Amino acid sequence: MNDHTPQGEHDSTPVPLNQGHVQGTGGIPERFENPGLPPHVHRASDTDEQAAKRAERTIAGLFGLSMLGTVLFLVAYFMVDVDEMTFVPGIGDMSLSNLLLGLGLALALLGIGLGAVQWAKTLMPDEEVVEMRHPMRSSDEAREGFVQTILDGGESSQLTRRPLIKATLGGALGLFSLPLLVQLAGSLGPLPRNDLSVTFWNGEKGEDGTWTAMQRRLHLDPEDRPIKASDVTIGSVFHVLPEGLQSELHGAEKLNEITKASVLVMRLNPDEFQDTPQGRKARDWGYQGIVAYSKVCTHVGCPVGLYEQTTHHLLCPCHQSTFDVTNDCEVIFGPAGRPLPQLKIGVDAQGYLIAEQSFQEPVGPSFWERES
Structure with missing residues (x-):
């Protein structure tokens, strides 16, 4: 198109055939010639x-x-x-x-x-080959x-x-x-066997490797001081460990036991627990609305540390597993397959919170030998 061609009109000059086009009108080729395939060179x-x-x-x-x-x-x-x-x-x-x-x-x-x-x-x-177009459903x-x-x-x-x-x-x-x-x-490592079933809450470990049951006070983490029931107000959350863990153990053994024995303590109005077997168990294993649950998520072991006071939900930040504290920490959302294990608590003569019984089941992620 030259500079003097009115807008909207095309130059009628034919396209030369030596440019590989089939001649058309208006400067637009009607179609392109098949260039063919280059000659094959044998190896x-x-x-x-x-x-x-x-x-x-x-x-x-x-x-x-x-x-x-x-x-x-x-x-x-x-x-x-x-x-x-x-x-x-x-x-x-x-x-x-x-x-x-x-x-x-x-x-x-x-x-x-x-x-x-x-x-x-x-x-x-x-060799290069050409495949012609055909209907979607090929013939037999x-x-x-x-x-x-x-x-x-x-x-x-x-x-x-x-x-x-x-x-x-x-x-x-x-x-x-x-x-x-x-x-x-x-790389999955050995089966946990009873390693997740026995924690520092079970009592003292003797020289023969057996555990002797004893009631341990709940100590604040990391302050390592006991906590009274009166200190736990409605809506508050405390991170606790067993009495003696931080002072009696050292090195890798200490870190291992801290991982397994970490517990979250919170207080609800006793009337807010659901009237279900799980809800009644949560209330009965607590003390005047104070309940204690394992901090280790039952999905892959992340620390559960987010508590929503208005909904009474515990949230794992890793994969958003959500547990209902009013119903024995049953899973209501996310990939976790089991509730958080509960620690049975009470108070001693001085009013300090104590563990009356350890977890009923292994803490941490689910595994196929968990029931045994």
């Missing part, structure tokens, strides 16, 4: 069986490298102590187990990836043709003719699944 493996054999051995070697990486991963996982350290230039000291696990997984992935790329570039068909003949195309593809990829590739690829993929299964099963 060495297409015409030379020896080159194809070399490519096959290369691919098999890469898949073999993947298998070696997987074996290295398994050996490192089962035989190398995670605390054993080694020096790596540019990094410094690091766990030998982590180093070997990373190298093994990297080799396993690299071998499969490079082997697949090499296979596609040297032995699989590399087309479907049968598709099945035959798949079979022909398997034949043309030489998978059936190259058993070495088929065997090493199967070995690489099969072995590569083992680290995933090992990591999934082994």
Whole structure:
């Protein structure tokens, strides 16, 4: 269109055919010519069986490298102590187990990836094809043709003719699944057994490993001082631990017991507990409306620390599991599968809150041996 063409009108100059268009009017091509496909260039493996054999051995070697990486991963996982350290230039000291696990997984992935790329570039068909459009529902003949195309593809990829590739690829993929299964099963750790059933609230642990029942006072965390029932007003929330835990234990054992024995204490009007078996149990295990529940969420063990006074709900901030304090902390929302375990409390002669009985069930996340 030139500068003197009125707006809305088109230049009627035909489009030259040497520009790859079919001539149209108004300067707009009627359609484009099919440019066709470039001539196919044969690879060495297409015409030379020896080159194809070399490519096959290369691919098999890469898949073999993947298998070696997987074996290295398994050996490192089962035989190398995670605390054993080694020096790596540019990094410094690091766990030998982590180093070997990373190298093994990297080799396993690299071998499969490079082997697949090499296979596609040297032995699989590399000719470009054109597929014409067709109705969404293919005819029966087309479907049968598709099945035959798949079979022909398997034949043309030489998978059936190259058993070495088929065997090493199967070995690489099969072995590569083992680290995933090992990591999934082994990294879950041992079953908790009674580790979550016994807490510092159970009493004193003797030299023989048994626990002697005793009534412990509820101590504020972290002040480590006892709390009286009169200190707990309606709407208030206290984070408490068993008496003696912070002074009698040390190190990892202390941290472990703090994690299991942490408790939330709050006070409700006794009339606000629901008239259900759970609600009556919550009231009976408390003292004048004061109740105490495990602070460890029964979903994945996050600390439950948010209390809504108006609704009497406890909320876990990690995944929004919500527990109803008026109904023995039953789950009313979220992924938690069980109520929070309740601690049975009372008062001693001086008016201090004490634990009359430990939790009826294990604290923390649910697990398949929990009932036992």
